[in-house]
Amino acid sequence: MDSMSTAILLLLLALIYLFLTISSKGKGQLPPGPRPLPFLGNLLQLRSQDMLTSLTKLSKKYGSVYTVYLGPRRVVVLSGYQAVKEALVDQGEEFSGRGDYPVFLNFTKGNGIAFSNGDRWKVLRRFSVQILRNFGMGKRSIEERILEESNFLLAELRKTEGEPFDPTFVLSRSVSNIICSVIFGSRFDYEDERLLNIIHLINENFQIMSSPWGELYNIFPSLLDWLPGPHRCLFQNFGRMKDLIARSVRDHQATLDPESPRDFIDCFLTKIAQEKQDPLSHFHMDTLLMTTHNLIFGGTETVGTTLRHAFLVLLKYPKVQARVQEEIDRVVGRERLPALEDRPAMPYTDAVIHEVQRFADVIPMSLPHRVIRDTAFRGFLLPKGTDIITLLNTVHYDPSQFLTPQEFNPEHFLDASQSFKKSPAFMPFSAGRRLCLGESLARMELFLYFTAILQNFSLQPLGAPEDIDLTPISSGLGNLPRPFQLRLRAR
Numbered sequence: 001m002d003s004m005s006t007a008i009l010l011l012l013l014a015l016i017y018l019f020l021t022i023s024s025k026g027k028g029q030l031p032p033g034p035r036p037l038p039f040l041g042n043l044l045q046l047r048s049q050d051m052l053t054s055l056t057k058l059s060k061k062y063g064s065v066y067t068v069y070l071g072p073r074r075v076v077v078l079s080g081y082q083a084v085k086e087a088l089v090d091q092g093e094e095f096s097g098r099g100d101y102p103v104f105l106n107f108t109k110g111n112g113i114a115f116s117n118g119d120r121w122k123v124l125r126r127f128s129v130q131i132l133r134n135f136g137m138g139k140r141s142i143e144e145r146i147l148e149e150s151n152f153l154l155a156e157l158r159k160t161e162g163e164p165f166d167p168t169f170v171l172s173r174s175v176s177n178i179i180c181s182v183i184f185g186s187r188f189d190y191e192d193e194r195l196l197n198i199i200h201l202i203n204e205n206f207q208i209m210s211s212p213w214g215e216l217y218n219i220f221p222s223l224l225d226w227l228p229g230p231h232r233c234l235f236q237n238f239g240r241m242k243d244l245i246a247r248s249v250r251d252h253q254a255t256l257d258p259e260s261p262r263d264f265i266d267c268f269l270t271k272i273a274q275e276k277q278d279p280l281s282h283f284h285m286d287t288l289l290m291t292t293h294n295l296i297f298g299g300t301e302t303v304g305t306t307l308r309h310a311f312l313v314l315l316k317y318p319k320v321q322a323r324v325q326e327e328i329d330r331v332v333g334r335e336r337l338p339a340l341e342d343r344p345a346m347p348y349t350d351a352v353i354h355e356v357q358r359f360a361d362v363i364p365m366s367l368p369h370r371v372i373r374d375t376a377f378r379g380f381l382l383p384k385g386t387d388i389i390t391l392l393n394t395v396h397y398d399p400s401q402f403l404t405p406q407e408f409n410p411e412h413f414l415d416a417s418q419s420f421k422k423s424p425a426f427m428p429f430s431a432g433r434r435l436c437l438g439e440s441l442a443r444m445e446l447f448l449y450f451t452a453i454l455q456n457f458s459l460q461p462l463g464a465p466e467d468i469d470l471t472p473i474s475s476g477l478g479n480l481p482r483p484f485q486l487r488l489r490a491r
Ligand code: HEM
Pocket: 098, 113, 114, 115, 125, 179, 294, 295, 296, 298, 299, 300, 302, 303, 306, 362, 363, 366, 367, 368, 428, 429, 430, 431, 433, 434, 435, 436, 437, 438, 439, 441, 442
């Protein structure tokens, strides 16, 4: 070996040594995991086109708590009901921070609820929960709004007249209208440009974020910022959505009466005015735009995607569909729409909806968390600021919690006397301090839409039920069902 090659080799060794020393600094006593390479981290062990499967596989080798490097970023991964519950519930405060999520963070700059930390997160979350409650969330008034909206949806569905159609668009428009009416003050007509834009932008972004490009962007954001690809569309869409909200905010400003707020935006604008003199206030135009965006984004695609999964399951298992319809007919009849007060008398339907949410596992890796102080956890010491991924899919498919986790089986939520049975491992909305802010609204929507549709229609597949594939077409931020068409037969 000549002296030049020796020098290069020595330099390389020195660099690797330096990397290993730096990356082990501030490590506390981190859980074990695969050894990372400089810059690439554990990319060789991860297939970015299917991060979920790769991370789940690693948990089989390294246990329910392990360390992995997503590129240069160090993350601790938790899997299985017990570990996730101990972190999010038993040590909820420590694990309540929000970890890096570059696809969102580069847009929100930490200004909304979902991607902020510390005081800002607490203040914005408390305020938003309060305002949403004032506008009926979790109460009878929002139920009435959902029932009104389901009537519009049923009218749209009748127009299909038994012809095959893809339900994505029609469901999203209707679901989105509920949260939009709270944010903007009134529902949109289904042909309104603004609603169509919102649906299109959110749907496209949810798809990109659930694709390999979304995953890759989260690992190497600064590199991908230089490269062409669908991820560029993400930020254009985010920008358009922000413009759309900003236009509505300007209209609100022009007609605002602080004494009688019409909606979420009015309340936020009033709060901005009240705290104008406070330089440390968290209420300003950017937090308004991003909080509003978080609520619309969170409230649109998740519920729509869950309903699409539910449709697919019902198409595949006609007996389940028939039994739900039998229960609706017996408890509610056909003269009025099902209401929330019917739910306790409908254990089978309730169990089916819970099982759809478990089985579909719509947000399989939740959103990343972060420990907000040095945290002792299961014999390890996680340094303050360590990002945490909670694999909700491993909770929903945990064999210690569900008898036949790989199968769609409503019995998971029924006891021996066929009464509804809760499961602590039911976590589609996550758990602890960061629990989905829209949980109560989403659960109302799912029950009321699901039952209204099945009361009025039977869902029929275009081919043989056994050929229906329930595995997602892609998994990332979301578990997306395969595209499909169906026919509706009026009952
Ligand atoms: C089936 C429907 C839904 C599912 C499966 C779902 C799931 C989730 C999950 C897994 C998280 C992350 C929790 C964590 O970090 O631990 C989350 C957060 C959030 N969701 Fe939902 N969600 C749904 C509906 C909604 C609705 C209807 C809204 C709006 C009203 C909403 C607004 C939010 C917000 C604002 C956050 C961030 C909370 C925070 O960081 O403090 N979600 N959701």
